[in-house]
Amino acid sequence: MAFLSTVRAAVVRFRVTATDALARGRAAWGVHAPALRRVPVTPSGWLVLAASLAAWYAGARLGWLELVLVAATGLIALLLCTGLVVGRMALSVTAAPERDRVVVGRSTRCHVVVTNRARRRMLPIEVELPIGGRAPATFDVPALAAGGTFAADVELLTDRRAVIPVGPATTVRGDPLGLLRRSVSWSEVCEVFVHPVTTPLEPLGAGLLRDLDGYTTNDMSMSDLAFHTLRDYAPGDDRRHIHWRSSAKLGAARPAGTFLVRQFLDTRRAHLTVLVDGDGGAYGDVDDFETAVSVGASVVLRAVEDEIDTTLLVADQLVHKGGARRSLDACSRAGQTTASLADLATRGVLVAPDATIALFVTGSAPSFAALTRVAARFQPEVRTFAVRVDPTAPTASVAGSAALTVLTLRSLTDLPALLSGGTLR
Incomplete structure (x- = not known):
């Protein structure tokens, strides 16, 4: 048996060395060929080779001609089968999906x-074509x-949200005895994105002003575009903001040197951060997580249509101001993780510190106190909303406090009604 192991190892080393040398030679000359598996011998082929060598060795030692004939028969069979699989094929094999992006439930070819x-x-x-984790x-x-x-x-098949790798297309040449099997890959691996189901929503109501002002806040500012009122001049104020006409009108009734300056309201551009909890323990089952991904994707699509700057964190995927396609692709790749919603919120604050609205989607497990602690990760001026996916809830509802608004939905169809009328204003 040690002899047979030595022979087999030598054959494998020769095959690997020859293939590597051929690849280096092609690379040096700039020749690119389809990828070839290094050892085309099947388990049955290795068994025949090992049995033939053992029979030859035993026949030579014992002087049994029958064993030598058996060994010669096996080796000749391997040699004849080799003639059926060697040689180059001048082929062109392409494998391209009809559409590389589809929605769950819609078929493609x-x-x-x-x-x-x-x-x-x-x-x-x-020809074999691997498709995802299924049989080729x-x-x-x-x-x-x-x-x-x-x-x-x-x-x-697009029955689940996923990213389906397709390819590479591989040609297979073998022999009738199944001793050798040569596989050559001819195409690259392409991906088909199965996007989550989404629902159309009304305008979110934030960031709809498409001018330079953005929208105003209650924070006072000394240099902005939204004029608020006039106040007395204080040391350190910019003299460019002195309202000379009003100061002159009140000059007779006030001491000399008293001026009025303009007071502004701080304005900012709306920025929406959407967090989809990837912690499997937050959901009742896998379907609830799929609903949460669909909720996040629906809100992001509406925000992009409203021209609102958006940051999406869905489980382990991140898209910062990436548009609709990149956001949906991230939703397709997202899978459940062990990171908590609080960790996700911390990451969101670091990625988008200028966020003005934060909406995080989770399951039915987190309590209101836990959601409040997550909302506390954001700055006080950031408006925070939580969407809880709870199929067992008697009805869709909106509740919460001044610091956090909690929306509870049973299915994706409840989302348009919950967000109608400017809930996120």
Whole structure:
């Protein structure tokens, strides 16, 4: 057995060395070829090779001609099978999805095209196309004449939110005995994004002023665009803000040297931060987490349409002012994590310190006190809202305090009614 192990190790080392040398030579000459698996011998092939070498060794030591014939038969079979899998194929294999972005529940297809670019007829081959974690789709490509083309479609299932890797398309050549199996990859891996289901919403009511002012706050400012009132001049005030006409009118009734200056209200551009809790313990089941992702995606889509600067943190994914497509792609990639909603809020504050509205979506497990502690992570002037996904709630409701507004919904269909009438104003 030690002898057989030594022989097998030597064969593997030779195969690896030859493949690496060939790859280095192609790279040096700028030649790119499809990826080839290093050892095309199947487990049955290794068994036949090991049995043949053992029979040859035993026959030579014991002088049994029958064992030598058995060994010769096995080695000749391997040699003949090798002739069926060696050689280069001049093919063009493409695998492209019909649409690379779909919504959960909508189907799409992947087109597979095989073209024989050789000058002679091609033998039948098998093409495999891995799709996600499922078993690869298999196509039996018939013999193609020179320039012939074979096309086939495979349907992609989009029953769950996910990112589905498609490819690479691989040709498989083998022998009737199943001793050798040569696989060559011809295409790159492409991704199909399955976006979450969303619902249309009314304008959120924040950041709808598309002028330079943004929207006003109750914070006083000495240099802004929203005029508020006039007040007496104080040391340190900018003299450019002195209202000379009003000061002159009141000059007779006031002591000399008394001036009035303009007082402004601080204005800022609306910035919405949406947090989707990725902690699995916050939800009753996986479907509640999917609903939470759909809620966050729906709010972000409406905010982008309203031209509101948006930062989205959905579980382990982050998109800062990235637009609708990047936000939906992040929702497709998001998965449940062990990080808490408080940790997510801390990260959101660091990424978007200029946020004016914070909305975090979670499940039914966090209490109102816990949500209040999460809201405390933001600055006092930031308006905070929480959306709780609770299918067992008797009805959709809005409750809370001055520091935090809590919206409870049973399903995604409750969201438009909860946000109607400018709830986020």
